[in-house]
Amino acid sequence: QSLLTQPPSASGTPGQRVTISCSGGSSDIGGNTVNWYQQLPGMAPRLLIYNTDQRPSGVPDRFSGSKSGTSASLAISGLQSEDEADYYCSARHDTVNGPVFGGGTKLTVL
Amino acid sequence: EVQLVQSGAEVKKPGESLKIFCRASGYTFGIYWIGWVRQKPGKGLEWMGLIYPGDSDTRYSPSLQGQVSISVDKSISTAYLQWTSLRASDTAKYFCARRDCTPTGCSSAFDIWGQGTMVTVSS
Numbered sequence: 762q763s764l765l766t767q768p769p770s771a772s773g774t775p776g777q778r779v780t781i782s783c784s785g786g787s788s789d790i791g792g793n794t795v796n797w798y799q800q801l802p803g804m805a806p807r808l809l810i811y812n813t814d815q816r817p818s819g820v821p822d823r824f825s826g827s828k829s830g831t832s833a834s835l836a837i838s839g840l841q842s843e844d845e846a847d848y849y850c851s852a853r854h855d856t857v858n859g860p861v862f863g864g865g866t867k868l869t870v871l
Numbered sequence: 872e873v874q875l876v877q878s879g880a881e882v883k884k885p886g887e888s889l890k891i892f893c894r895a896s897g898y899t900f901g902i903y904w905i906g907w908v909r910q911k912p913g914k915g916l917e918w919m920g921l922i923y924p925g926d927s928d929t930r931y932s933p934s935l936q937g938q939v940s941i942s943v944d945k946s947i948s949t950a951y952l953q954w955t956s957l958r959a960s961d962t963a964k965y966f967c968a969r970r971d972c973t974p975t976g977c978s979s980a981f982d983i984w985g986q987g988t989m990v991t992v993s994s
Contacts, residue, residue: 796980798916805987806908806916811971811980849916853979857918859906859932860979865915 764789765850765863772869778838781866783850784831789861791831793853796860797824800847809848810835837868845870873897875905875967875985882991883957890953891988893967900948901925904970906981907941907952911963921970922950957992964989 766784773779794813798806808817810826825836837844850863878892907919920931924943942951965988968981
């Protein structure tokens with residue numbers, strides 16, 4: 762059972778803007794920064810967003826992150842076919858003393 | 872190039888022991904935390920633990936404490952994940968990952984990931 766809640770699936774058409782939500786509590790998202798990962802089939806996760814809204818070098822600015830209270834969101838604009846992947850949110854949990862992950866959202870590009 | 876290279880896939884029987892590795896290159900191994908993340912077949916990511924190679928300070932997920940052990944050999948820039956008695960429920964892909972850090976501090980993110988080691992436990 763994941764401590765962070767994500768919708769299991771999301772979809773969009775090429776060029777569209779999609780958002781993926783991530784809901785937590787005061788011990789994780791509410792008091793800590795949020796990270797987002799992209800995982801292509803059979804591959805290792807790739808860091809997309811760290812510290813809630815920062816992009817590592819090499820990540821297109823089509824990807825953006827935000828947070829409000831105990832919820833966070835990943836937005837993908839100008840959707841492309843290569844964006845089809847699983848997306849995971851993560852945040853440090855004060856009790857666990859380490860990161861917890863959401864259950865993942867499978868993004869389909871129609 | 873900064874990279875983490877993991878050991879190959881393993882097939883084991885219940886009750887057997889196992890030690891898998893994660894070899895780092897391209898950066899100063901001793902000053903970045905290394906984490907281990909589990910992914911069961913068709914499921915999501917689960918943090919297992921962290922180790923700081925500089926002094927072997929180790930943190931475990933409360934749900935996994937006692938089931939695995941994490942260690943490092945700083946001399947060969949390698950981290951390890953070890954089981955003394957595997958169970959079928961340990962079947963998963965295991966990733967090592969480097970914790971994102973800058974001179975001013977660390978985030979909770981993992982910025983570099985190994986390719987993963989698939990461990991299958993079956994009688």
